[in-house]
Amino acid sequence: MSPRIPRRQFVSTAASAAAFSALPFGGRSVFARQSAAATPAGGPWNEQGILHLKHSPHAKLKNVPVHAVTIQEGFWASRRTANVERSIPSMGKLLDTNGRMDNFLRLTGKSDAPQRGPVYSDSDIYKWLEAVGFALQTQNRPELRAHTDAIIKEVVAAQQPDGYLNTYYVRERADQRMTAKTQQWGHELYNMGHMLQGATAYYRATGDQTMLNSGARFVNEFLLPMYGPEPNKKPLMSGHPEMEMALVELYRMTGDKRQLALAEYLLRGDERIPLKKNDYVYHFCGKPFTSRTHLEGHAVRAMYACCGATDYYLETGDAAYWKTLGVLWDDLISSQMYITGGVGARSDGEAFGNSYELPNSQAYGESCAAIGNMMWNWRMLAATGDARYADVIERALYNGINSGMSLSGTLYCYRNPLSFDPATDEKIRNDWYDTTCCPPNLERTFASLPGYFYSTSGDGLYVHLFHNSELNWRLENGAPIKVTQRTEYPWKGTVEIEVSPASPAEFAVYLRVPGWARRSDVSVNGKPVSGVATGGYVPIRRRWAAGDSVKMQLDMAPQVLEANVRVVENNGRAAVQRGPLVYCLEGLDQKSGVSLNDVTLAAAADGGFTESFEKDLLEGVIVLRHDGAAVQTSASRKALYFPANTTPNKSSKISLTFIPYYAWNNRQPTEMLVWTPLLRS
């Protein structure tokens, strides 16, 4: 089934939500502390979005359910089809053939296979289950549902009587379970954080609590009684942050404040687990989050820690957390983020580098870290309604995340460099990694995409992203609303939005004007809106009635961007961006025999590009052509080092062909380059 077919008949309005409330909560309930008959604190499962912020006191914006947005024909459609029809099924099979399910089955005597995969292998299954959960939130796929129900049954069957669930630190390794050392490196909480996230997404798709109850048991029956800051409890650290945000999200559903407190405890760290400085840096946990002054260490850990800390802030408004989050975000944006939204420059430790250390061919830019960046900014956006966070989300989504999955949907990048030389023999896109964190992470992200399009606020609706789509939801006052977008974004800059409340009402539509836009015109029912600035939400406060239309016209002219001089690899170079898409050169598109080492852009200016949509290229992309130059290096400049006053190079004009960065490496191996030298006079 193609996701292009609108699925309004599924769950699209609050009205139909009642149909699901009759589903039984199976077994011991995650909401055990609530009266069994009452609505859980979190409210109906099918009204919960990516984050369930309905009752979060410090969330200015609230998520809409993923199913409330139907993504229609356009840029994301084929990606989302590939995700559900090829990525999720093929990854499911690979997880199986690589023994990830056998790890669970051996604990219930259904498999004789030995444990396989690294300590975090359980999380591969859980992230895949989360991807399925998000997919099922917008699509009715009974076979996938039945298959996944069976998997969940096997997973929860592996849980131990005391609530512990892990397929690695059991049997022959049981003596290492939850020791201080294992907590640092063993990913037990990381795995279970992903388990809870998978369970949450599946619950929100189906109302089935089987997995969520199991995850809550781990928290309520195993962790809470035995671990914590109290002297009579054992100390806890997350090792790889992840559990923090899962705990806050669990709290949002259950209202159990012990879960929120446990998240805070993990964010604070416990001195009883002593760490060396390098370990504090690497793990991005184990000392108070509020003592952090910059992004450092393992990038995915840092991003997930920031997600958890922002989640904690959304529930508490803790000023020390907010201050720290602000400092870290400024660090991100001023010196640590690739133009693609990727983060984590170093392969060594999969880590943030020093400020402005952003190498291109050696960039790590792990897909998971770009996803973590998007997830963190989604939380910062919820806290503030500030469009600069949405700009980061869009940048990461369209570029550094989008590059992580092949157009076929079956190959994945672990690292996402900004320059590539096939002579290195490195295979960038692979169907499987023994540490297969990125593939299911990409799958869950694309599956959850509809949930990132809109938010509600006390006074209206925020529009974050642009695509042919339909929102069927309600304002926070309960008034039903339908919003339809018609656009060919990101290829074209026109976005037409029909705002149709069930009955006429006054509220605000906050329309995001992307920060990358040089200019933008916005009109309502044909009447220009004055004072539209880019990089913000245009508040359109009026009495809306069915069929009212907003039109935004963004200037899509290609832009030539430079980087701060401290990014040394980019000195004298520029990147080309069109709309939200960062572009790159691939060798095979250029004049035969010309190496990307020898091409230059014409002197910096935004003009000088011609555009053409090529529907058969890379599933349809706008290609940019530019009259640049090819340098003929003089003989004396071919040495590794040579006198500065030696024979200058000559150059000749050449047409350069740019494609969107996300689509690189989808044909044969060839050179790739984002930051292209600028020809100097």
Added chain:
Amino acid sequence: MSPRIPRRQFVSTAASAAAFSALPFGGRSVFARQSAAATPAGGPWNEQGILHLKHSPHAKLKNVPVHAVTIQEGFWASRRTANVERSIPSMGKLLDTNGRMDNFLRLTGKSDAPQRGPVYSDSDIYKWLEAVGFALQTQNRPELRAHTDAIIKEVVAAQQPDGYLNTYYVRERADQRMTAKTQQWGHELYNMGHMLQGATAYYRATGDQTMLNSGARFVNEFLLPMYGPEPNKKPLMSGHPEMEMALVELYRMTGDKRQLALAEYLLRGDERIPLKKNDYVYHFCGKPFTSRTHLEGHAVRAMYACCGATDYYLETGDAAYWKTLGVLWDDLISSQMYITGGVGARSDGEAFGNSYELPNSQAYGESCAAIGNMMWNWRMLAATGDARYADVIERALYNGINSGMSLSGTLYCYRNPLSFDPATDEKIRNDWYDTTCCPPNLERTFASLPGYFYSTSGDGLYVHLFHNSELNWRLENGAPIKVTQRTEYPWKGTVEIEVSPASPAEFAVYLRVPGWARRSDVSVNGKPVSGVATGGYVPIRRRWAAGDSVKMQLDMAPQVLEANVRVVENNGRAAVQRGPLVYCLEGLDQKSGVSLNDVTLAAAADGGFTESFEKDLLEGVIVLRHDGAAVQTSASRKALYFPANTTPNKSSKISLTFIPYYAWNNRQPTEMLVWTPLLRS
């Protein structure tokens, strides 16, 4: 005692060598296969240089003994004093306090301490012993000698009855001894290669064979009978190349061809120890050396493997080896070497990067790897007499090696970056590393330095390096010769060389004219030599008589050098070099408040520098001053990314102060920069 005092009274001519031949060879002799009464195949111990190439059929050049050259006042004098009076003693104490000797003593029941340090800890002792050995080749230090004799006694006492010697894979780890896995990672042969090198240097200093006999026992009694390619023997791999060159050098002394064959076997690899591709790459051994096509993997391993392979070539003339060495050397020089002579760009794996991957602040450039580079080029030079190898030696020695030891002689660099920001809090110079390979490696190198100044050839004498010094040796025909150099090199470009054969004779003096020199004038007894090219040896073939003088005048004007465009971090930047010395900026020498991120050189030209010798600065250096510019970055260019056509920067003139790179980081922490942006019009 200062090394400035000429030690001619020690061993300086062949005539006095006879005095040592009466010394008894103690114990079981390394030369056991020779008739006990005969001169060993290698000839007198005190006539052997860094390499003993006297009988090597494919060595065009032969080493002179280290003791034959007395280094006098000048550039290297204080370094060599610091080495013997501070470095070697302080490192000896640190090795002791860090349990490196206890590791040996526990095996003879003299220490109860547990094993300490990594698997390669024995090599720390051995390299230190080699440093002492080289020091004792030019200096008479009875206390150091007595102390070292005692250490050697303890070392050899730890040898097992079967000849195996290692302090790690014993007792509780004895079951891991020499397994295939241990051979790959356990450094057993690496340690013993250094043991043999230390033993060789000590033997050449003292004639004492105690340690050499022990090392030879390991080879002859443990390795040769049990390991080798034959089906009835166990397979062998070096894991970390080092043993190869030690075995060839042993063969040069003993004439035992089994030792040469064993070296070749290690260079070839044995398929019975299966390796993954990554391991082949990293270890730079385990598959045929002759199948290598480029430098890759762990840089020190690669350099030591190249040393061993060149040593093997010098004995055999094997054309396949020579072809491979040529290809690897071209790779080194065209795309893999820092301007400092450092190699191994990546911290991750301490490894060579891709071609032209030469980052500056992230440079690894391990001191050991630069030393390995010098050692390899010394062997290539011996094979050919080609000055391009001497150019690499000089570049590495004066810059990337010389930077590795503090001026005080008590702090060492592991990595040698070409740009530094103290905000990273990285401590670059340290007195101790738990992997303390670099400190004693630097010590052995500086101690052996006199041995690199001259070589002999069939028709005369090669002059490689320049310093106030005196050579007392003989030509290959046995005619005694004394050569005196008078120069203030590398500060000044005048080198006066007095060539005094014991009696007048016709032979050639091959005078090296460095490749960095733009021009050079050479005269003999005041008469100009015509057709002098730089980057070669000027052959001065004539009838020489006592007191004949050669004068070379090198152009020492500072040079501005650029790097190949593929070295992306150096695009638009230049380095300053004066003579053999690469220069750098340190922040504390610049105008207060100016960051090195914001300075530029005036447009590329060699002029525009003023020189002054500052005797109280950094133990006396020539400082270069240059009218560069300080850039005031416009507000819009302070962002991480910004439009290329935004407000341009302004700049103002500023005097920049350059110091020699080797002397960086000898004051308080401050910014450092080698590759400085060129101001573009």
